[in-house]
Amino acid sequence: xxxxxxxxxxxxxxxxxxxxxxxxxxxxxxxxxxxxxxxxxxxxxxxxxxxxxxxxxxxxxxxxxxxxxxxxxxxxxxxxxxxxxxxxxxxxxxxxxxxxxxxxxxxxxxxxx
Amino acid sequence: xxxxxxxxxxxxxxxxxxxxxxxxxxxxxxxxxxxxxxxxxxxxxxxxxxxxxxxxxxxxxxxxxxxxxxxxxxxxxxxxxxxxxxxxxxxxxxxxxxxxxxxxxxxxxx
Numbered sequence: 001x002x003x004x005x006x007x008x009x010x011x012x013x014x015x016x017x018x019x020x021x022x023x024x025x026x027x028x029x030x031x032x033x034x035x036x037x038x039x040x041x042x043x044x045x046x047x048x049x050x051x052x053x054x055x056x057x058x059x060x061x062x063x064x065x066x067x068x069x070x071x072x073x074x075x076x077x078x079x080x081x082x083x084x085x086x087x088x089x090x091x092x093x094x095x096x097x098x099x100x101x102x103x104x105x106x107x108x109x110x111x112x113x
Numbered sequence: 114x115x116x117x118x119x120x121x122x123x124x125x126x127x128x129x130x131x132x133x134x135x136x137x138x139x140x141x142x143x144x145x146x147x148x149x150x151x152x153x154x155x156x157x158x159x160x161x162x163x164x165x166x167x168x169x170x171x172x173x174x175x176x177x178x179x180x181x182x183x184x185x186x187x188x189x190x191x192x193x194x195x196x197x198x199x200x201x202x203x204x205x206x207x208x209x210x211x212x213x214x215x216x217x218x219x220x221x222x223x
Contacts, residue, residue: 004156033209033210033211035211040215041199041215041216042213042215043201043203043211043213045210045211045212048208055208056210091156093156095209097209098205098209099144099145099205099209101147101162102147102159102209103159104156104157104158105156106154106155106156107156
């Protein structure tokens with residue numbers, strides 16, 4: 001059973017709408033990752049945090065996506081203006097160290113109509 | 114750009130048989146190779162990691178790394194129907210992010 005909790009499991013939005021998803025990492029894990037898995041099962045790294053600080057993010061994330069991991073609150077990933085190409089499974093993972101095993105949640109499946 | 118190539122795309126193995134999956138890194142500046150398994154409707158789950166040349170065994174799973182050729186393989190012996198899933202090779206190059214291969218769909222036939 002996944003110990004990384006992601007909500008909601010399914011999200012349906014119209015084009016141009018905001019889409020927000022949340023992640024509670026495994027207890028004690030300071031490193032959090034967000035990945036996008038498309039319908040062809042291709043993964044794309046989006047952003048990662050250590051505690052509340054951004055370690056690395058891709059250009060796409062900087063422009064239309066926003067993410068945060070506040071202390072004592074769930075991490076979140078928000079797409080400001082959803083596009084059809086954003087339809088995918090968004091996976092949150094957490095780990096003890098940057099190169100250690102990453103524990104994945106079940107994902108939030110976003111459909112943009 | 115760092116890329117991870119997996120083969121085959123799909124594989125069918127009889128129950129009790131051996132499944133062999135392959136993975137190659139485009140960049141020799143890697144830290145770890147990881148193997149993840151993803152069942153339908155779930156997130157990926159780590160099977161094992163390897164970073165030294167040679168074999169690493171965990172139960173029915175054995176990984177083999179050849180650093181010179183940047184190639185890693187995963188062998189699953191005594192395959193079970195519950196092993197049917199997508200298998201991903203993922204490489205950590207720096208800062209912890211995983212670069213995933215395109216996956217191998219493994220089907221175990223009873």
